[in-house]
Amino acid sequence: MSETKSQVNKNVDIKKSPSKKDSGSTELETVAIRFAGDSGDGMQLTGTQFTQTSAIIGNDIATFPDFPAEIRAPAGSLPGVSGFQINFSSQDIRTPGDVPNVLVAMNPAALKVHLKDLEKSGILIVNTDAFNEVNFKKAGYESNPLEDGSLAPYRVYDIPITKLNEEALKDLPLSKKEQDRSKNFFALGLMYWLYDRTMEPTLRWIEQKFAKTPSIAEANRKSLKAGYHYGETAEIFTTHYHVPEARLNPGLYRQITGNQAVALGLITGAHLAGKTLFYGSYPITPASDILHELSMYKNFDVRTFQAEDEIAAIGSAIGASFGGHLGITGTSGPGLALKSEALGLAVMAELPLVVIDVQRAGPSTGMPTKTEQADLLQALFGRPSESPVAVIAPGTPGECFRFAIEALRIATKYMCPVILLTDGALANGAEPWMIPSVESLPKFEIKHLVDAKNFQPYQRDEKTLARPWVMPGTKGLEHRIGGLEKQDITGNVSYDPLNHEKMVRLRAQKIERIAQDIPETETFGPSSGKVLVLGWGSTYGAITSAVEQCQKEGKAVSSIHLRYLNPLPRDLGKFFSRFDKILIPEMNMGQLRMLLRAKYLVDAQGLNKVQGQPLKIQEVKEGIEKLL
Amino acid sequence: MSTALTKDDFVSDQEVRWCPGCGDYAILAAVQRLMPTLDIPRENIVFISGIGCSSRFPYYMNTYGFHTIHGRAMTIATGLKCTRPELSVWVVTGDGDGLSIGGNHFIHTLRRNVDINVLLFNNRIYGLTKGQYSPTSEMGKKTKSTPLGSIEQPINALSLAMASEATFIARSVDVHTPHLIETLRKATSHKGVSFVEVYQNCNIFNDGAFKQITERNVRDERLLFLEHGKPMLFGPGLKKGICIKDNRPEVVTLGENGITEKDILIHDETSLNLNITYLLTRMDHPEFPVPMGVFRNITRPTYEELMIGQVESLVAQKGKGDLQKLLKGSETWEVK
Numbered sequence: 001m002s003e004t005k006s007q008v009n010k011n012v013d014i015k016k017s018p019s020k021k022d023s024g025s026t027e028l029e030t031v032a033i034r035f036a037g038d039s040g041d042g043m044q045l046t047g048t049q050f051t052q053t054s055a056i057i058g059n060d061i062a063t064f065p066d067f068p069a070e071i072r073a074p075a076g077s078l079p080g081v082s083g084f085q086i087n088f089s090s091q092d093i094r095t096p097g098d099v100p101n102v103l104v105a106m107n108p109a110a111l112k113v114h115l116k117d118l119e120k121s122g123i124l125i126v127n128t129d130a131f132n133e134v135n136f137k138k139a140g141y142e143s144n145p146l147e148d149g150s151l152a153p154y155r156v157y158d159i160p161i162t163k164l165n166e167e168a169l170k171d172l173p174l175s176k177k178e179q180d181r182s183k184n185f186f187a188l189g190l191m192y193w194l195y196d197r198t199m200e201p202t203l204r205w206i207e208q209k210f211a212k213t214p215s216i217a218e219a220n221r222k223s224l225k226a227g228y229h230y231g232e233t234a235e236i237f238t239t240h241y242h243v244p245e246a247r248l249n250p251g252l253y254r255q256i257t258g259n260q261a262v263a264l265g266l267i268t269g270a271h272l273a274g275k276t277l278f279y280g281s282y283p284i285t286p287a288s289d290i291l292h293e294l295s296m297y298k299n300f301d302v303r304t305f306q307a308e309d310e311i312a313a314i315g316s317a318i319g320a321s322f323g324g325h326l327g328i329t330g331t332s333g334p335g336l337a338l339k340s341e342a343l344g345l346a347v348m349a350e351l352p353l354v355v356i357d358v359q360r361a362g363p364s365t366g367m368p369t370k371t372e373q374a375d376l377l378q379a380l381f382g383r384p385s386e387s388p389v390a391v392i393a394p395g396t397p398g399e400c401f402r403f404a405i406e407a408l409r410i411a412t413k414y415m416c417p418v419i420l421l422t423d424g425a426l427a428n429g430a431e432p433w434m435i436p437s438v439e440s441l442p443k444f445e446i447k448h449l450v451d452a453k454n455f456q457p458y459q460r461d462e463k464t465l466a467r468p469w470v471m472p473g474t475k476g477l478e479h480r481i482g483g484l485e486k487q488d489i490t491g492n493v494s495y496d497p498l499n500h501e502k503m504v505r506l507r508a509q510k511i512e513r514i515a516q517d518i519p520e521t522e523t524f525g526p527s528s529g530k531v532l533v534l535g536w537g538s539t540y541g542a543i544t545s546a547v548e549q550c551q552k553e554g555k556a557v558s559s560i561h562l563r564y565l566n567p568l569p570r571d572l573g574k575f576f577s578r579f580d581k582i583l584i585p586e587m588n589m590g591q592l593r594m595l596l597r598a599k600y601l602v603d604a605q606g607l608n609k610v611q612g613q614p615l616k617i618q619e620v621k622e623g624i625e626k627l628l
Numbered sequence: 629m630s631t632a633l634t635k636d637d638f639v640s641d642q643e644v645r646w647c648p649g650c651g652d653y654a655i656l657a658a659v660q661r662l663m664p665t666l667d668i669p670r671e672n673i674v675f676i677s678g679i680g681c682s683s684r685f686p687y688y689m690n691t692y693g694f695h696t697i698h699g700r701a702m703t704i705a706t707g708l709k710c711t712r713p714e715l716s717v718w719v720v721t722g723d724g725d726g727l728s729i730g731g732n733h734f735i736h737t738l739r740r741n742v743d744i745n746v747l748l749f750n751n752r753i754y755g756l757t758k759g760q761y762s763p764t765s766e767m768g769k770k771t772k773s774t775p776l777g778s779i780e781q782p783i784n785a786l787s788l789a790m791a792s793e794a795t796f797i798a799r800s801v802d803v804h805t806p807h808l809i810e811t812l813r814k815a816t817s818h819k820g821v822s823f824v825e826v827y828q829n830c831n832i833f834n835d836g837a838f839k840q841i842t843e844r845n846v847r848d849e850r851l852l853f854l855e856h857g858k859p860m861l862f863g864p865g866l867k868k869g870i871c872i873k874d875n876r877p878e879v880v881t882l883g884e885n886g887i888t889e890k891d892i893l894i895h896d897e898t899s900l901n902l903n904i905t906y907l908l909t910r911m912d913h914p915e916f917p918v919p920m921g922v923f924r925n926i927t928r929p930t931y932e933e934l935m936i937g938q939v940e941s942l943v944a945q946k947g948k949g950d951l952q953k954l955l956k957g958s959e960t961w962e963v964k
C-alpha cells in the first residue's frame with residue numbers, strides 16, 4: 001500500500017467475494033479489467049478514463065498500461081496490440097492485478113495476445129465486427145475462435161461494437177472512418193454500465209478536450225452513451241456489478257502516475273529549496289513524459305531544455321548546478337549509459353545533480369515500453385573508477401513524489417549526484433494519491449558560501465563532508481574546479497599518490513554519511529521469522545500483497561522494502577540473522593541479491609523474472625512457499 | 629570597479645604547464661590583457677573548457693572556471709547561461725575537443741545562439757595525446773596515427789559555424805596579439821553566440837602549421853584583414869583585392885586590367901547574402917589570402933532570452949504558479 005493511502009495493515013481478501021446488493025447488481029470487492037485493441041484503437045485513453053472515473057467514485061485503483069513501441073504498427077497485427085489493465089477495488093490494493101477478470105478484445109489480434117492471461121470463467125467481451133478472415137490471418141488464427149469452441153472456458157459476450165457505434169452516429173455528418181474512431185467510447189460506455197460507474201467525469205472530459213472540435217465531442221458523447229444504454233437495454237448481461245468505495249485514509253485525493261509524481265516532486269523540491277529548476281533531457285521512452293510535464297509548468301520557475309543528446313542533457317544540468325541552481329536530467333537505461341562520464345565529472349566536481357532513470361527492458365534498445373529493474377548495478381557502478389553516487393528508488397507511483405524531493409534534498413545537502421531509479425511500471429502506472437499540503441512539507445535550506453575569508457573550494461563540512469557550494473558571481477571567491485584529481489582542501493590539481501587515495505576515500509565516505517540522514521529499516525510484519533522477503537522499486541505491491549497473504553495464512557513471513565539503495569540503511573544487516581531464509585524477488589537476474597550477498601555474506605535466494613512484465617502476487621507467494 | 633583591475637588580476641596562482649613556446653601562452657596573455665578593459669566584474673566571468681591542451685586554460689585565469697570533460701564544455705556552458713544569464717561565459721576548446729568529440733554540441737550550441745563566447749584553438753593536431761591527426765589536419769598529414777598520411781578531408785571550422793547558423797563568426801591568430809585582442813573584444817560585445825577560431829601553433833607536434841601565412845615577412849601578402857564596410861584589400865601597400873567573378877572570389881591587383889578600388893568587394897559582416905560569407909570561409913592559402921577578423925555579425929534573439937521570455941510570458945498570462953493548485957490537478961475526490 002502506498003504511504004499516501006493507509007498505513008494500517010488491513011486484513012484484505014484479494015479474491016472477489018460476490019454478494020447480491022440488489023436485484024439488478026452484484027457487489028464485488030475487486031475487479032481487474034484489461035482493455036485490448038489496435039494501438040490506434042484508443043485503448044490507453046479508454047483505460048485512463050475508466051481509471052479516472054473509478055478513482056473519482058472512490059475505488060482504490062492500480063493500473064498497468066502495456067503498449068508497443070511502434071506508434072502505429074500495421075492494423076490488426078499482433079505487434080500492434082495495445083493493452084491497459086486497471087484493478088479497482090473497495091479494498092486497499094497495491095498492484096494492477098495478477099489475472100484480469102474481464103478482457104475487452106477489440107480485434108482477433110488483441111484476443112490472441114491477451115486471452116492467455118484472462119481468468120478461467122472470466123468475462124470476455126469481443127467486438128465481433130473485427131472478427132473476419134483478414135484479421136484472423138493477421139492474428140494467425142486458422143479458424144474463427146468465436147466458433148471453434150476454444151473460448152468455452154470463458155463467459156463470452158459477442159457484441160458488434162463497430163456496427164452498433166455506426167448506427168448510433170448515423171445522424172452525424174461523419175465519414176465511416178470518423179465514426180469508427182469513437183468506438184472505444186462505445187466500449188467504455190458499456191463497461192461503465194457493466195460496472196455501475198457514472199459517465200459524468202468522462203462527459204466532462206470530452207467537453208474540455210474537444211472544446212474546439214464540437215463534432216468530435218458530439219460523436220464521442222453519443223458513442224459513450226450508446227454503449228452505456230446498450231448494456232442497460234440489450235439484455236445480454238443478466239446482471240451488472242457494483243464495486244463500493246474503498247476505505248482510504250480521509251483526505252483529498254487525485255490519481256497520479258509515477259512520471260507525473262516525479263515532475264510534481266521536482267517542482268515542489270525546487271520550491272522548498274527556493275531555487276530555479278533546470279531540467280535538461282533528451283527524449284527517451286519511458287522518461288519523456290517527465291519532460292513533457294515539466295514543460296507545461298514554466299510559470300513555476302521551471303526551465304526545460306531538450307538537449308541534442310543524452311550527454312548534452314546531463315552537461316547542461318551540471319552547468320545549472322555549477323551556476324547554483326537545481327540541475328536535473330532524466331532518462332532511461334541506454335541514456336544513463338551515455339551520461340556515465342559526465343556523472344563522474346559531477347562526482348569529482350562535487351556538485352549537486354539529480355539523474356532520473358526510468359528503467360526499461362534491455363540491453364541495447366531492448367523493449368522500450370516494457371518494464372524492468374536491471375539498471376541497479378549500472379546506477380551504482382556504471383562509471384569509470386571509484387565514483388560513488390547516492391541511489392534511491394520509490395516503490396509506488398505516489399511515492400515518486402516524495403523521492404523526487406528527497407533526491408534534491410540529498411544532492412544539495414551532500415553536494416553529490418543522486419540517481420532516482422523508477423521504472424516503466426511506476427512511470428505509467430497510476431494510483432490514488434492523497435494530495436499533500438505544501439505548507440506541511442519541510443523546507444530544506446541551501447547555503448551558498450559568500451564569505452571570502454579562508455575560502456578553500458574543497459574544505460568540507462564536518463558532519464556531511466560536503467564542500468561549499470559557491471555561486472559564480474560571488475566576489476572574492478573566484479576559483480576553478482574540474483575533472484582532474486583535486487588536492488584535498490585547496491581543490492588544486494594534484495597527482496600526489498596519497499592525496500588521490502585520500503580523496504577516493506573521502507568521496508566514498510561522503511556518500512556513506514548520507515546513511516545518517518535516512519529512516520531506519522521497517523519490516524512489514526514481525527522482525528523475525530522464517531522468511532524475510534527483500535525488495536526494491538516497483539515490486540513493492542506484489543511483494544507486500546504476497547507477504548500479507550502468507551501472514552494471514554499464519555506463516556512467519558515478513559518483508560522489507562528498500563528505498564535507499566546507496567547508501568543502504570545502517571541497521572539493515574541485523575535483520576538477516578533473524579530469519580531462516582531470505583528471498584529477494586527482482587525484475588532482473590539478481591542484482592540486489594548480488595549486492596547484499598557481497599556486503600553482508602548472507603545466503604539470499606533470488607526470485608527473478610525478466611519478461612518486461614511486473615511481478616505477480618501469486619509468483620511471489622509461490623516463491624515464498626518454496627522456502628517454507 | 630573593473631577599470632581598477634589590471635592584467636595581473638586575471639592571472640591565477642597556478643603554474644602554467646603548456647610546453648615552452650606553445651601558442652597558447654600568447655592567447656592566454658591576450659585574454660588576460662583584454663579582460664580588465666571589458667568593464668565586467670571579475671566575479672561575473674566564467675571560463676569553461678573540455679579536454680585537451682587548450683582546455684587547461686581556465687586553471688590559469690583568475691576568474692570562475694570549470695575544466696570539464698572531453699567535448700562537452702558547450703553543454704555545461706549552455707546550462708549555466710540558461711540559469712545565470714548575467715554571467716559572461718567563455719568556452720575554450722580545440723580542434724579535437726570542439727570539432728571531433730564535441731562536434732554535435734558545436735552545431736547545436738551555435739544554432740541555438742546561446743550568448744557565450746567560444747574560442748577554438750586550432751592547431752590541426754592532437755597535442756595532449758601526443759600527436760595524432762585532428763579533424764582539421766590536412767589530407768596526407770603524417771602523424772603518429774597516420775604514418776602513411778591522413779586519408780580524411782579536413783573540416784573547415786568557419787564553414788561549419790556558418791552551416792550551424794552562428795550569429796558571430798571570426799578568426800584570428802596566436803602570433804598577432806593586437807588583432808586577437810580586437811577580435812575577442814568584438815566577440816564579447818556581440819549578443820548571442822560568438823565563435824572565434826584562433827590559429828595556434830603547436831611547436832612540439834605540428835610546428836609551423838600556419839607559418840606560411842603568419843610569418844612577419846609574408847603576413848601582409850597572405851592574410852586578408854576583414855573590416856566591416858571596407859574594401860577587401862591586402863598585400864604590401866594594400867594593392868591587391870578580392871572581387872567576385874562567376875560566383876567565385878578572385879584576386880585582382882589595383883591598376884591592372886582597369887581595376888580600381890570601387891571594383892573591390894566591400895566587407896559586410898551583417899550581410900544576409902550567405903554565399904559571399906561562405907566563400908570567404910573557404911578562401912585558403914595558397915590560392916587566396918586567408919581572411920582574418922569578423923566574417924559574420926548578425927543579431928538574433930539569444931536562447932536564454934527566449935527561454936526566460938517564455939517563463940515570463942506564462943507568468944504574465946497565468947500568474948506565478950500556485951503549487952498547491954498544481955498538486956491538486958484537475959480531478960479530485962474527497963475521502964471522509
